[in-house]
Amino acid sequence: MDASVGVIGVGTMGSMLMWQLAKAGVSAIGFEQFGIGHDRSAAGGESRIFRTAYFEGPEYVPLLQESYKLWRELEEDTKSNLLTINGGLMIGEESLLGNVMKSVKDFQLEHEVLSADTVMHRYPQHRLSPSEIAVLDKKAGFIRPEVAVVAAVEAAKENGAEIFPYTRVESIHNSGAGVIVRANGRDFKFEKVFVTAGPWTKRFLPQLNDQFSVKRIVMTWYPAKDISLYTVERFPIFARLGKEHDYFGIPVLDGSMVKISRVGYYNEAADPDRLNRDVAPEELEIINSFVKESMPGILPNPTRLGVYMDGYMEDEHAIIGQAPHLDNVYIMGGYSGHGFKMAPVMGKVGLDILIKGKTELPIQHLKLSRHLTAASLE
Numbered sequence: 001m002d003a004s005v006g007v008i009g010v011g012t013m014g015s016m017l018m019w020q021l022a023k024a025g026v027s028a029i030g031f032e033q034f035g036i037g038h039d040r041s042a043a044g045g046e047s048r049i050f051r052t053a054y055f056e057g058p059e060y061v062p063l064l065q066e067s068y069k070l071w072r073e074l075e076e077d078t079k080s081n082l083l084t085i086n087g088g089l090m091i092g093e094e095s096l097l098g099n100v101m102k103s104v105k106d107f108q109l110e111h112e113v114l115s116a117d118t119v120m121h122r123y124p125q126h127r128l129s130p131s132e133i134a135v136l137d138k139k140a141g142f143i144r145p146e147v148a149v150v151a152a153v154e155a156a157k158e159n160g161a162e163i164f165p166y167t168r169v170e171s172i173h174n175s176g177a178g179v180i181v182r183a184n185g186r187d188f189k190f191e192k193v194f195v196t197a198g199p200w201t202k203r204f205l206p207q208l209n210d211q212f213s214v215k216r217i218v219m220t221w222y223p224a225k226d227i228s229l230y231t232v233e234r235f236p237i238f239a240r241l242g243k244e245h246d247y248f249g250i251p252v253l254d255g256s257m258v259k260i261s262r263v264g265y266y267n268e269a270a271d272p273d274r275l276n277r278d279v280a281p282e283e284l285e286i287i288n289s290f291v292k293e294s295m296p297g298i299l300p301n302p303t304r305l306g307v308y309m310d311g312y313m314e315d316e317h318a319i320i321g322q323a324p325h326l327d328n329v330y331i332m333g334g335y336s337g338h339g340f341k342m343a344p345v346m347g348k349v350g351l352d353i354l355i356k357g358k359t360e361l362p363i364q365h366l367k368l369s370r371h372l373t374a375a376s377l378e
């Protein structure tokens with residue numbers, strides 16, 4: 001055996017899994033087709049939102065609470081600054097905030113419910129309609145994605161893990177008692193393998209068919225009339241649900257621009273090897289008019305654009321489980337535009353599955369078996 005575990009794809013989830021494995025003393029080799037901390041896939045673009053009052057469903061809250069602790073642990077292990085908590089405004093019509101309200105109630109999350117007038121008085125950066133409200137999630141903020149991946153990999157290496165950057169895995173197959181991974185023309189043998197290939201997930205799990213697709217996501221950064229209103233101290237992160245589109249914002253991090261973007265994808269399924277990184281002016285119309293109408297202190301033309309991608313499941317909940325066609329091969333992916341904040345806890349879930357064959361963490365809603373009946377995972 002080359003190591004106990006092989007990890008295919010050392011991006012967001014793969015880096016956190018490598019950290020967890022190495023910390024637990026499990027020998028592991030990670031393969032990454034690009035450099036560590038690259039921005040060619042789902043983890044680029046300077047910042048990712050962390051929030052606990054969760055639009056996507058209260059079932060995520062325990063995972064997010066555990067993830068919070070692990071972010072702090074990773075910061076401690078690596079003496080780095082990865083997660084900033086500066087609060088988060090979840091804005092929308094009350095009828096759209098059902099899961100946010102259920103999350104704060106069910107788990108007694110620290111929060112405030114604010115009327116439109118109170119929001120605009122306290123945070124003049126926003127313009128709300130009278131029927132909108134906001135829930136201020138006190139445990140929300142943002143993560144620095146590229147350095148988070150680098151930190152997890154460094155922590156893994158510190159604990160004995162081996163990483164092969166710029167090494168693309170070509171195939172995985174069972175042979176005798178092991179799993180053979182072919183990369184850069186060489187065969188590696190492992191007891192178990194975990195695939196964390198993000199947008200490339202379907203290459204290793206073709207059975208997913210139309211349930212999995214790759215979506216292109218455009219990030220936009222804008223200049224402000226008075227940038228001092230958009231600092232970490234004065235401008236909590238926000239997520240805003242609209243009737244047709246959703247938006248989010250993150251404070252100024254480089255001293256010059258505020259990230260305000262549309263949530264989700266730009267309707268184009270992309271081949272992950274041929275992501276279109278050009279942005280047509282008409283693609284910006286929706287986000288620019290949102291900025292014009294609802295963010296009075298921002299100049300409504302972006303000065304920075306970035307195009308990234310994520311693997312999406314049809315129901316927008318990720319998948320974790322055993323690959324149905326390969327013994328001792330597990331897979332996670334399809335984080336559908338909201339996985340970064342959960343990455344450390346997903347690394348822990350991966351470790352549990354590899355070591356114990358199951359996890360105590362509440363991942364029922366993420367099991368691969370909901371899509372592929374042949375897939376098994378206790």
Ligand SMILES: Cc1cc2nc3c(=O)[nH]c(=O)nc-3n(C[C@H](O)[C@H](O)[C@H](O)COP(=O)(O)OP(=O)(O)OC[C@H]3O[C@@H](n4cnc5c(N)ncnc54)[C@H](O)[C@@H]3O)c2cc1C
Nearest residue numbers: 009011012013033041042049169198335337338339340341
């Ligand atoms: C623009 C954008 C904004 C987002 N905003 C947020 C946010 O604010 N908050 C939040 O929580 N989430 C957010 N998300 C979602 C989150 O970033 C993703 O869900 C998460 O990063 C997915 O992680 P992953 O490990 O599945 O994929 P990735 O991070 O892409 O990792 C997969 C890795 O596998 C490698 N790989 C693939 N195939 C091979 C192979 N054959 N050999 C070797 N290596 C391989 C890839 O190169 C890549 O590094 C956002 C996503 C995007 C794109």
